[in-house]
Amino acid sequence: xxxxxxxxxxxxxxxxxxxxxxxxxxxxxxxxxxxxxxxxxxxxxxxxxxxxxxxxxxxxxxxxxxxxxxxxxxxxxxxxxxxxxxxxxxxxxxxxxxxxxxxxxxxxxxxxxxxxxxxxxx
Numbered sequence: 001x002x003x004x005x006x007x008x009x010x011x012x013x014x015x016x017x018x019x020x021x022x023x024x025x026x027x028x029x030x031x032x033x034x035x036x037x038x039x040x041x042x043x044x045x046x047x048x049x050x051x052x053x054x055x056x057x058x059x060x061x062x063x064x065x066x067x068x069x070x071x072x073x074x075x076x077x078x079x080x081x082x083x084x085x086x087x088x089x090x091x092x093x094x095x096x097x098x099x100x101x102x103x104x105x106x107x108x109x110x111x112x113x114x115x116x117x118x119x120x121x122x
Contacts, residue, residue, distance in 0.1 A: 021091045021092050021095060022091065024095050025080075025084070025091055025094065025095040025098070028095045028096075028098035028099050028102070029077050029080075029098060031098070031099065031102045032073060032076070032077065032098045032099075032101055032102040032105070033073060033077075034102075035101075035102040035103075035105040035106040035109065036069060036070070036073045036105055038105075038106060038109040039069065039105050039106075039108050039109040039112065040061075040065075040066055040069055040070075041109070042109045042110075042112035042113050043061040043065065043112050044061060044062075044066075046060050047060060047061065047112065047115050048060060048115065049061040049065060051065075053068065054068055054069065076098070076101060077098075080094040080097070080098060
Protein backbone atom coordinates (compact mmCIF):
# COMPACT_ATOMS: atom_id res chain seq x y z
CA UNK A 1 0.00 0.00 0.00
CA UNK A 2 2.79 2.46 0.82
CA UNK A 3 4.43 2.25 -2.65
CA UNK A 4 1.08 3.07 -4.27
CA UNK A 5 0.57 6.00 -1.95
CA UNK A 6 4.08 7.27 -2.63
CA UNK A 7 3.57 6.91 -6.40
CA UNK A 8 0.32 8.89 -6.13
CA UNK A 9 1.95 11.67 -4.13
CA UNK A 10 4.87 11.88 -6.57
CA UNK A 11 2.51 11.97 -9.56
CA UNK A 12 0.47 14.78 -7.99
CA UNK A 13 3.65 16.71 -7.18
CA UNK A 14 4.91 16.31 -10.74
CA UNK A 15 1.62 17.56 -12.20
CA UNK A 16 1.55 20.52 -9.83
CA UNK A 17 5.15 21.46 -10.60
CA UNK A 18 4.48 21.35 -14.34
CA UNK A 19 1.95 24.20 -14.12
CA UNK A 20 -1.55 24.25 -15.58
CA UNK A 21 -0.53 23.59 -19.20
CA UNK A 22 1.85 20.82 -18.13
CA UNK A 23 -0.96 19.10 -16.22
CA UNK A 24 -3.40 19.62 -19.06
CA UNK A 25 -0.87 18.19 -21.50
CA UNK A 26 -0.61 15.01 -19.44
CA UNK A 27 -4.39 14.77 -19.45
CA UNK A 28 -4.43 15.30 -23.23
CA UNK A 29 -2.01 12.41 -23.76
CA UNK A 30 -4.19 10.17 -21.57
CA UNK A 31 -7.33 11.21 -23.49
CA UNK A 32 -5.57 10.56 -26.80
CA UNK A 33 -4.51 7.09 -25.61
CA UNK A 34 -8.06 6.33 -24.42
CA UNK A 35 -9.58 7.48 -27.72
CA UNK A 36 -7.08 5.34 -29.61
CA UNK A 37 -7.93 2.33 -27.44
CA UNK A 38 -11.64 2.92 -28.13
CA UNK A 39 -10.92 3.10 -31.86
CA UNK A 40 -8.96 -0.15 -31.75
CA UNK A 41 -11.65 -1.80 -29.64
CA UNK A 42 -14.42 -0.83 -32.05
CA UNK A 43 -12.35 -1.86 -35.08
CA UNK A 44 -11.70 -5.42 -33.89
CA UNK A 45 -14.15 -8.28 -34.14
CA UNK A 46 -14.29 -9.10 -37.83
CA UNK A 47 -15.54 -5.71 -38.96
CA UNK A 48 -14.46 -4.53 -42.42
CA UNK A 49 -11.51 -2.10 -42.45
CA UNK A 50 -11.77 0.67 -45.02
CA UNK A 51 -8.19 1.93 -44.55
CA UNK A 52 -6.01 -0.15 -46.88
CA UNK A 53 -2.89 0.48 -44.76
CA UNK A 54 -4.54 -1.04 -41.68
CA UNK A 55 -6.45 -3.80 -43.48
CA UNK A 56 -5.46 -7.45 -43.09
CA UNK A 57 -5.46 -9.76 -46.12
CA UNK A 58 -9.00 -10.90 -45.20
CA UNK A 59 -10.26 -7.30 -45.23
CA UNK A 60 -10.58 -6.86 -41.47
CA UNK A 61 -8.64 -4.98 -38.81
CA UNK A 62 -6.04 -7.15 -37.08
CA UNK A 63 -2.67 -7.21 -35.34
CA UNK A 64 -0.99 -5.25 -38.13
CA UNK A 65 -3.53 -2.44 -37.77
CA UNK A 66 -3.16 -2.39 -34.00
CA UNK A 67 0.63 -2.09 -34.33
CA UNK A 68 0.37 0.73 -36.87
CA UNK A 69 -2.23 2.68 -34.86
CA UNK A 70 -0.21 2.25 -31.67
CA UNK A 71 2.90 3.48 -33.46
CA UNK A 72 1.09 6.54 -34.75
CA UNK A 73 -0.23 7.52 -31.32
CA UNK A 74 3.10 6.78 -29.62
CA UNK A 75 4.95 8.75 -32.29
CA UNK A 76 2.61 11.71 -31.90
CA UNK A 77 3.08 11.70 -28.11
CA UNK A 78 6.85 11.45 -28.49
CA UNK A 79 6.95 14.24 -31.09
CA UNK A 80 4.92 16.48 -28.81
CA UNK A 81 7.21 15.76 -25.87
CA UNK A 82 10.30 16.53 -27.97
CA UNK A 83 8.82 19.79 -29.23
CA UNK A 84 7.85 20.88 -25.71
CA UNK A 85 11.28 19.95 -24.37
CA UNK A 86 12.97 22.22 -26.91
CA UNK A 87 10.25 24.92 -26.98
CA UNK A 88 8.23 24.99 -23.71
CA UNK A 89 6.16 27.89 -25.04
CA UNK A 90 4.57 25.47 -27.52
CA UNK A 91 3.00 23.37 -24.76
CA UNK A 92 -0.49 24.88 -25.28
CA UNK A 93 -0.37 24.17 -29.03
CA UNK A 94 0.81 20.58 -28.52
CA UNK A 95 -1.87 20.06 -25.85
CA UNK A 96 -4.63 21.37 -28.09
CA UNK A 97 -3.35 19.24 -30.98
CA UNK A 98 -3.57 16.15 -28.76
CA UNK A 99 -7.16 16.99 -27.82
CA UNK A 100 -7.96 17.53 -31.51
CA UNK A 101 -6.48 14.15 -32.47
CA UNK A 102 -8.40 12.54 -29.60
CA UNK A 103 -11.67 14.10 -30.76
CA UNK A 104 -11.12 12.89 -34.32
CA UNK A 105 -10.16 9.40 -33.16
CA UNK A 106 -13.16 9.28 -30.83
CA UNK A 107 -15.46 10.23 -33.72
CA UNK A 108 -13.95 7.41 -35.79
CA UNK A 109 -14.55 4.99 -32.91
CA UNK A 110 -18.18 6.10 -32.76
CA UNK A 111 -18.50 5.57 -36.51
CA UNK A 112 -16.97 2.09 -36.21
CA UNK A 113 -19.72 1.08 -33.78
CA UNK A 114 -22.31 1.43 -36.56
CA UNK A 115 -20.76 -1.32 -38.70
CA UNK A 116 -21.35 -5.03 -38.26
CA UNK A 117 -19.05 -7.97 -38.83
CA UNK A 118 -18.29 -9.18 -42.35
CA UNK A 119 -21.01 -11.65 -43.31
CA UNK A 120 -23.40 -10.62 -40.49
CA UNK A 121 -26.89 -9.25 -41.03
CA UNK A 122 -26.35 -6.21 -38.76
